Amino acid sequence: MAVDFKDYYQSLGVSEDASAADIKKAFRKLARKYHPDVAKDKSTAEAKFKEINEAYEVLSDPEKRQKYDTLGADWDNPNAGQGFSQGAAGGFQAGGEDFSFSGTGFSDFFEQYFSSGSRYGGSAYESYSAPRGGGARRGHDIEGDILVTLEESMQGAVRSISMQTANRQTGKTETTTFQVRIPLGVKDGQRIRVPGHGSSGTGGAPDGDLYLRVRHAAHPEFTSNQSDLYHELDIAPWEAVLGSKHEVPSLDGPIKIRIPEGAENGQQMRIRQRGLPIGKSGERGDLYIVLNITTPDEITTEQRKLWEQLRDSDASTNSN
Structure with missing residues (x-):
């Protein structure tokens, strides 16, 4: 063939x-x-x-x-x-x-x-080959x-x-x-x-x-591990520091979540019972939101000044 x-x-x-x-x-x-x-x-x-x-x-x-x-x-x-x-x-x-x-x-x-x-x-x-003696x-x-x-x-x-x-x-x-x-x-x-x-x-x-x-099948929004699902969410550095609200996908439809202040890169937020079914038990796995703190590819002159002010403020705080 x-x-x-x-x-x-x-x-x-x-x-x-x-x-x-x-x-x-x-x-x-x-x-x-x-x-x-x-x-x-x-x-x-x-x-x-x-x-x-x-x-x-x-x-x-x-x-x-x-x-x-x-x-x-x-x-x-x-x-x-x-x-x-x-x-x-x-x-x-x-x-x-x-x-x-x-x-x-x-x-x-x-x-x-x-x-x-x-x-x-x-x-x-x-x-x-056929079994010897015509056996099955x-x-x-x-x-x-x-x-x-x-x-x-x-x-x-x-x-x-x-x-x-x-x-x-x-x-x-x-x-x-x-x-x-x-x-x-x-x-x-x-x-x-x-x-x-x-x-x-x-x-x-x-x-x-x-x-x-x-x-x-590979999915554009999720990966699976047993009955649990994982979704990667990109957030800006200020969202990680100050906290923020986001809407994330699930197989049941969008879910609104709150990112806590001081979130860390790679941190996982667990949403219970939003994964895949566990057989016919009526139970489901969980959905994990994995936080990816990203930096902008390009920044304006004004944005650069703000980042520099933040840097200088942090340096001044640490020196005291």
Whole structure:
């Protein structure tokens, strides 16, 4: 099953020597534009959102980015990417079958080279052959990735997945489509079991299972840690010193908060029960506002005088 190369730098609109900060900035700008909840043209936005998420998934991770750069223009050379954990061309191999998916949010190129899950489950490293004496053998389990938005985790969802299976012995290819339920409050790294969608069993034994490892889609406003969410809020130095009021986003809508006087850089403000659901318990994680004290890129002559007055005042106070 052939795969198409993905130019992740082009997807984010950055150069190959872009810094980590530039990559994050480019992603956040595009994510705000194409996020399915805010985009005007939702039909094209969803595909674009998945594309930039996949690109950011690779380029924001130093190890994955290094591997991607190693592939380079020679990516389709049979010897390219040696040392990668590769599966079938375009998906996975288990037993005597090749697998590829659509509907998971990741391309075949990503699944082949950058999937976070193991390629095989059970004893899938064994060569494919019928058991001696005609005995039965359960099919191998397989594992892939599925991109889940924070909004889907917040509400739960149902995803339609198509799987193409090619039998290397017979040459036959079969495509099946099935529904996968995204559990309420599903966490990053959690696995969703889809029974009976692994490789085929032999001798009348059952088929293996498919395990989809959840990857939370990168969000322009939040990062997740288990059921907690984190939002970075930039504040000016005088806001940190004097205190201030701000409106911050949450998955439920905007929230008004007060920054206390004397706030410090990196300080976290906790808003209880505004994170992701914790299963069906009715409880939720928390939302943490992380304060980033920023300085202006440019200042006017008048502003400079005010900063100098503040400096001189502070020096005078400390000398007494």
